[in-house]
Amino acid sequence: MGEKFGVLFDGWASGTLHFVAVYGLFSKGVFYIKRCLRSRPLNMDKELMFTLI
Incomplete structure (x- = not known):
């Protein structure tokens, strides 16, 4: 990593x-290098929380 x-x-x-x-x-x-760490569908009925591993 730079x-x-x-x-x-x-x-x-x-x-x-x-x-x-x-x-x-x-x-x-x-x-510049781009890496996806996390992606998910957004559920409009619930609170969105990310858990990065």
Whole structure:
């Protein structure tokens, strides 16, 4: 992992389903690498909690 890193939160929809995701980003030379740490469907009826392993 490089000297610079960050966390990206993203959300999107596919039809009536909504999703959220957490990505880790880091630099490797002149490139930035993005890795999905966790993604899941968003349940509008319940509280959303992420458990990162």
